[in-house]
Amino acid sequence: MDLDERQRAYWRSNLRLTSTLLGVWFGVTFVGGYFASELNTVSFLGFPLGFYLFAQGALLVYLVIIVIYVVAMNRLDRRYRVNSRH
Numbered sequence: 001m002d003l004d005e006r007q008r009a010y011w012r013s014n015l016r017l018t019s020t021l022l023g024v025w026f027g028v029t030f031v032g033g034y035f036a037s038e039l040n041t042v043s044f045l046g047f048p049l050g051f052y053l054f055a056q057g058a059l060l061v062y063l064v065i066i067v068i069y070v071v072a073m074n075r076l077d078r079r080y081r082v083n084s085r086h
Contacts, residue, residue, distance in 0.1 A: 006080055007080075009080065010076060010080040010082060013076050013080075014073070014076065017069065017072050017073070017076070018069075021065050021068065021069055024061070024065060025061075025062070025065060028053075028057075028058050028061045028062075029058065032050075032053050032054070032058065033054070035050075036050035036053070036054070037050065038050075039053060
């Protein structure tokens with residue numbers, strides 16, 4: 001199946017968005033976890049930052065990632081006139 005230029009551009013934009021958001025997820029989840037001991041030397045709202053990051057902060061970041069993905073994909077669908085509802 002050959003894709004036209006519009007479909008290729010849509011797919012590139014989709015991959016770029018997904019890669020960026022997965023990079024943020026990786027950073028929060030794994031990089032933050034790797035440096036948790038160092039983060040715990042900093043206090044945030046009276047809690048060690050490493051603890052706060054994984055108790056509350058990571059969950060909030062995950063929700064923001066989901067919202068950004070939904071909004072951005074809706075914009076991409078409108079821009080490239082993609083109708084995903086059959």
